[in-house]
Amino acid sequence: MAATQHTLRTAATIARMEWRLEWRQGHQLAAVGLFAVASVYVAFQASDQRTSASAWTAMLWLVHLFSGFTAIGRLFDRERSQVRRYLQWTAAPLGLMLGKLFHAVITTTALTGIVLGAFVLFLGWPVGIESPGKPGLLILGAWLGGLSMTTTLVFVSAVASQVRGGSGALGAVLGLPLLIPQLILATRLSRGALGDEPWTMLVEYPLFLGALGAGTATIACILFPYIWRE
């Protein structure tokens, strides 16, 4: 009982700490947002303003993927080493993970909004599509796809952060293959949401994405204490 309380308190504290860091320093999300918008603008220029539905979704998810890497890839490298040492001694590992996950979920939600908004603003809809057939499903897919990528990235960045003298590159190397299934599901869902298939044909994709995200988050929580122990 006391252990559960400690865990929950840690989670709340970590989430609050991350949130404060965000506002105090204020550059993390802004940097990621800048990265995302700039990428979208490059995509806009590269695509000659006339994109097919498949190219549109491909670019959407490439931008989303790399923005996600930028945002989450260094989630466990943000504290200075003294703070980190302090957390390793005092914080409940599971609580720390939950706090970080919570923060990652908030960040991803914001990121999804930025990427999708910038995409529609600059590129408009794909050629031949006046407006998406199922806008709700498109947004839901972008969000769920982002989330299921994020939970995996949180785990990978936790592992990568333990490598002394490692750089962000290791996180990317380990993370990319792990994200392929999520990306396959997410791109299919987005393409379907743009077209005019009935939504019942696509309902399995959000379910799979949600299950993958929840599954990886659970494994990450179970395994995290072993990663974090010094």
Next chain:
Amino acid sequence: MKGGWNWIWKGSSIALLAYVILRGFSTPLQPGLVSATPSQLTLEEHTLTLLAVGQPFARENAQASDFELVLRSGDQLLATVLTDVQPHAATAKVRIPSTLPSRALDAFLFTPDAGTLFLGNACFVEDAAKGDIPTEFRAQAPAEAAPKLGFSFPYQPNIMESIRNLLWHVPMWFAMFFIMGLGFVASLAQLRTDSVKWDLRAEAAVRTGVIFGLLGLTTGSLWARWTWGAWWVSDPQLNGALVTVLLYSGYLILRAALGEDDRVGRLAAVYNVFAFVMLVILLMVLPRYTESLHPGKDGNPGFNSYDLDNSLRAVFYPAVIGWGALCYWMYTLRLRMNRIAYSLLSR
């Protein structure tokens, strides 16, 4: 003698594989029809040629009267007159009536020695009206003779002779699953006990498993080129397989990045447990719930019969055991190397 049993199972694995290679490449394929020409028919008399692969369904100078060819349209049979039978081809004259229950015709070739050969949708009649086949065109189903083929592999459309790849591709994936499962157990034990001896096991298992995963991908790619016409197609099972191999390569990269760090065992074990759970999800759960071309899953009957065929089973099971044992042997070699290296380094 201490090493006696050791050499027996190692030798047996090689002997089994030698048997699999000899048997797998020398066993003839059962005859099967591959095509009918012309495939587009009009409402007149045609000379139809059916081609077959595999072992011959007829002797050199067979009598056409011993064979019978009927075409099926819907649930009714259309008569033909066989004019010539060669070991791998049969020629027949057929008159098409103006009314047919279905425009697609399936061919049944009744042979005295090779059983009944079937070719679904052998030809199409574009301009036939819908209706019953007139009585004078109809055929009675001939008596079916039991095939006398001897030891031979079953014929599958599209797969044909490449069915022999079953003895390589599938056991290699089995071996990979087996050895990765071993690595998973070792990693769980490593997390429980934090002892280096389990880490040495896990590393050896993953390294061996990656080799077999790559072999499985290669043989699978060859097979895909032959049956589906492309080296790689986007398919849940194939995506899962590729991601699995990449994942475990990530394990080796992570170990290399950690280098001499004393936490390498624990972190690698964490990653390995995660990787194995992903493997199970990617290769055993997701493909079952999404449409897949790959056999062994729903939606494709391509191989549902292979485990029923005794001749194939007689080679397939030795192949599974042989590859599994070879894989385990490789694993023990790597494990012993790891142990020696560890004891030398920590001396």
Next chain:
Amino acid sequence: MHALLLLNSLEGFFFGSGKAHVVTGVALIILAGLAFAMWRMDRRLSRLEEENANPPS
């Protein structure tokens, strides 16, 4: 058989012309080589293990 050669290359060329024996031979040679390499490595490891268990000095 000529019709089969046209039909698809594997069926006609490979099994029709007896090239399958060549493949069998090559596969057996590869297997023998692999078995020999693994056997030698096995022996070498046994020797190393022995040396490691009782150091020569």
